[in-house]
Amino acid sequence: MTDDYALFARYYDFMEPWIAPARSAVTRAVRAAGCRRVLDVCCGTGTQAADLRRQGVRAVGLDLSKAMLAQAGRKAGLCGAALVRGDAARLPFPDAVFDGLILSFALHEKPAPVRRAMLAEARRVLTPTGRLFVLDYACPGSLAGRMVLAALSLVERKAGSEHHRAFRDYMNAGGTDAFLASENWIALRRRSFGKGTVVFYETVRHKNVST
Numbered sequence: 001m002t003d004d005y006a007l008f009a010r011y012y013d014f015m016e017p018w019i020a021p022a023r024s025a026v027t028r029a030v031r032a033a034g035c036r037r038v039l040d041v042c043c044g045t046g047t048q049a050a051d052l053r054r055q056g057v058r059a060v061g062l063d064l065s066k067a068m069l070a071q072a073g074r075k076a077g078l079c080g081a082a083l084v085r086g087d088a089a090r091l092p093f094p095d096a097v098f099d100g101l102i103l104s105f106a107l108h109e110k111p112a113p114v115r116r117a118m119l120a121e122a123r124r125v126l127t128p129t130g131r132l133f134v135l136d137y138a139c140p141g142s143l144a145g146r147m148v149l150a151a152l153s154l155v156e157r158k159a160g161s162e163h164h165r166a167f168r169d170y171m172n173a174g175g176t177d178a179f180l181a182s183e184n185w186i187a188l189r190r191r192s193f194g195k196g197t198v199v200f201y202e203t204v205r206h207k208n209v210s211t
C-alpha cells in the first residue's frame, strides 16, 4: 500500500501556526463537553491528540500513514497505545467506546462514499451521546476568504490529483457545512477560522438514527 503522506510528513507541521487557533478551539470544546476518551481519526502528526493528552484527556490518534504516525510518535505523550495505525472507514475498535471523536482536515480529501463511511464509523464507535468534532474547509463568503481558499487550493493540488479531485468535489458541493447538513448530526456549535475558509463543528448524533 502506498503512503500518500510519505514525502509530506516531515514538513506537515510547518502549517501548524496557521491551524493553531482552530486546534485550541477543538481542545477547549472537548474539555467543556467533558469528554474523557477521545479518538482523533486521521490524526496526522498528532498535534491535536498531543494537546489533548497534555490537558489530561485520554486521546488516541489513528492514522493510515506510517510516516505521519512516525512524526506523531515524536510528540510528548504520544507513544504506545496512544497511536494506532488503521483505516478511518473501518475503525479497529468495538462499538460505543469513545465519548468524543475528532475528524480534522480528513473529510475533504475523500470521495463522497468514503466520507460517508468515515462518518458511519464515527457514529458506531461513539457512545449514543458522544460528541463528533469536525474541523475542515468551508466556502467563504468574502473576497478575502476566497483569495485564501485559492491559495489553499494550490496546497491541495500539491497533495496529488486524487486528493485534489476530492477536495474540488467537496468544495463544489458546499464544503463542510453542506456535508454535515446532509448527514444526521445535530450541530451544537459552529465557529469559523481563516477568513471563513475553515469551519469547526461540535455535533451530536440525531436520536432517531441508529447507525
Ligand SMILES: C[S@@+](CC[C@H](N)C(=O)[O-])C[C@H]1O[C@@H](n2cnc3c(N)ncnc32)[C@H](O)[C@@H]1O
Binding pocket: 005, 041, 042, 043, 044, 045, 048, 062, 063, 064, 065, 068, 086, 087, 088, 089, 103, 104, 105, 106
Ligand atoms: C490533511 S491530513 C490531516 C491531519 C490532522 N488531522 C490535522 O488536523 O492536521 C489527513 C490525514 O488523514 C490520513 N488518512 C488518509 N486516509 C486515511 C484513512 N483511510 N484512514 C486513516 N487515516 C487516513 C492521512 O495519512 C493524513 O495523516
